[in-house]
Amino acid sequence: MGPPQHPLVASMLLLCSQKKEAIPGEPNVYVKKPPNAFMIFLKEQRRLVAPELKASGSKATTAYLGTMWKSLPSSEKEKYYKESEKQRLLHKEQNPDWSPKDNYGKKIRRTRKRKRGES
C-alpha cells in the first residue's frame, strides 16, 4: 500500500529506536526489536479505539485488540505481516550487526514468566 521505503520512515524508525534509554554498561544506543505484525496493528488501532475503551486502560485495550486481531480476515492481516516483514528488512539494513539476542535477558524482572506450570 503506502510508499515502501520512504526516507522519512527510515529516519523515524531510527529515531524511535534511539528514544529508549541506553542500558547501563552497554553502548549508548539501544536498538529495539522490530515490531511484529500484531504490534503494528496494536499501535495503529490503539488510537482509533473508542475513548471509553481507552479509559479502561492499556491492558483492556490490548486484550480487546487481541480479539479483534483474531477476527481480522487474513486478507487484512496480510498487510500487517507484509509491513512487519518490511520493517524487519529495513531494520536489518540499518542495523546490520544487530541481533535480537543483543536485548535478550537485558530487562531485569521481578518474576520471570513461565508458560508451563511453574514448579
Place this chain on the structure above:
DNA sequence: TAGCCTTTGAAGTCT
C-alpha cells in the same frame, strides 16, 4: 519509579 500486566509473533535459549 521500574516493572507488571495484557496481547501476538519473531527469535532467542534450554532440554
Place this chain on the structure above:
DNA sequence: AGACTTCAAAGGCTA
C-alpha cells in the same frame, strides 16, 4: 526438534 522465554507497544497499577 520441540518446549520454553524474552521483547517488541502502552499506560494504569503495584511494590
